[in-house]
Amino acid sequence: MSTSPWYESFFDERYMLLFDRALNESQADRDATFIERALTLPKGARILDVGCGYGRHAIALAKLGYDVVGVDVSDYLLSLARDRSATENVSVQWVQGDMRSLPQMGLGTFDACVCLHTAFGVFDDAGNERALLAMRDILRPEGHLMIDVMNPVPRLRLVGRLHYRETSKGIVRERYRYNALAGVVTTDRMFFGFDGSRVEFPASLLRFYMPSELRAILSAHFEIEGLFGALDDVPFAFDRSPIQVFVATRK
Numbered sequence: 001m002s003t004s005p006w007y008e009s010f011f012d013e014r015y016m017l018l019f020d021r022a023l024n025e026s027q028a029d030r031d032a033t034f035i036e037r038a039l040t041l042p043k044g045a046r047i048l049d050v051g052c053g054y055g056r057h058a059i060a061l062a063k064l065g066y067d068v069v070g071v072d073v074s075d076y077l078l079s080l081a082r083d084r085s086a087t088e089n090v091s092v093q094w095v096q097g098d099m100r101s102l103p104q105m106g107l108g109t110f111d112a113c114v115c116l117h118t119a120f121g122v123f124d125d126a127g128n129e130r131a132l133l134a135m136r137d138i139l140r141p142e143g144h145l146m147i148d149v150m151n152p153v154p155r156l157r158l159v160g161r162l163h164y165r166e167t168s169k170g171i172v173r174e175r176y177r178y179n180a181l182a183g184v185v186t187t188d189r190m191f192f193g194f195d196g197s198r199v200e201f202p203a204s205l206l207r208f209y210m211p212s213e214l215r216a217i218l219s220a221h222f223e224i225e226g227l228f229g230a231l232d233d234v235p236f237a238f239d240r241s242p243i244q245v246f247v248a249t250r251k
Contacts, residue, residue, distance in 0.1 A: 006202050007122050011053070011074035014199055017191045020168045025056050031231040032060035035114060038226065038247050039144045041066070045111040050099050050135060051119025055081030055092065061114075062090045069093040069107055100127060102134040112144040116231070118243075120147050121207040128207055129217065136221045139250045145222055148231060148245045152208040153238055155185070170194050183208055211236070211244050222248035 035057070041047070043065040049058040052070030054077045062068040062085070070092055072078050078094050085092045097105050099115075100123070113135045121128055135145060159178045164171055170193035177186040185208050189201040209217070211227065218224055225248055228234055229241030236244055 006204055007073060010202050010204055012076050014201060017169060017199060018167065018172055028056035028060040031057060032064055034231050035061065035146060036064055039112050039146060041112055048110045048113045048138060050113060050115040052081065053077045053117065055084055057114065057116055058092050059085055059088065059090050062092050069095060071095045071097055071099060071102065073098055100130040100134055103137045107138065109140045110138055110143060111140060113139055114146045116148040118149045118206060120149055121209065125207065132217060132221065136250055141250060143250045145248045145250065146245065148243050149214065150208060151241050151244045152210060154240060154242060211238060214244065214246060218246060218248050222250055224248045
């Protein structure tokens with residue numbers, strides 16, 4: 001049995017079966033407009049996209065005139081990001097690495113950092129705090145941070161049951177298991193393709209932070225400016241919002 005962390009094998013070719021890529025990319029342009037508005041950055045500002053995946057938000061932000069660097073642990077997803085940015089003639093610097101080691105990557109400082117689609121929370125509590133400190137340390141004084149993570153309350157209603165959702169290529173079956181003492185949700189996934197294929201995924205483990213927990217962690221290093229319930233001007237509702245989006249400024 002492999003002892004490697006789950007995230008080292010999860011984000012490979014199989015990962016793209018879980019989502020409708022074209023739909024995600026069109027949504028990313030709208031997300032980028034909200035990010036621009038929420039962070040009030042001047043054109044040309046340097047933005048670091050942490051856990052950038054295949055580059056949907058990094059590319060969308062670069063199109064708006066920002067100097068963008070995307071960091072991700074997955075070589076495969078970064079290869080997709082490089083291909084798409086080249087196809088669209090968009091300039092983004094792509095870097096493979098662990099978000100806990102951002103200051104050691106030689107990237108310089110940034111006006112803003114975004115960490116989206118629940119890229120934050122993949123480590124244990126100590127590792128997640130290291131990642132947050134790394135994001136703080138690569139920001140200039142009063143630099144801005146946006147973190148988007150799952151809102152646990154609606155998701156925990158599904159614990160113990162099979163949950164199905166459809167993509168353009170098949171059906172994704174998910175089952176959630178919750179360790180209440182650790183605040184960790186383990187998700188088992190199976191993909192059933194319309195072509196008859198069947199793909200099993202490694203179990204993923206995510207630290208699900210309640211809003212008050214994440215606020216307390218952020219407040220040690222940042223001034224919190226706002227909390228939204230989507231990547232849009234939507235107020236956060238603890239029982240309904242699918243995600244929690246914190247906007248903060250480095251102290």
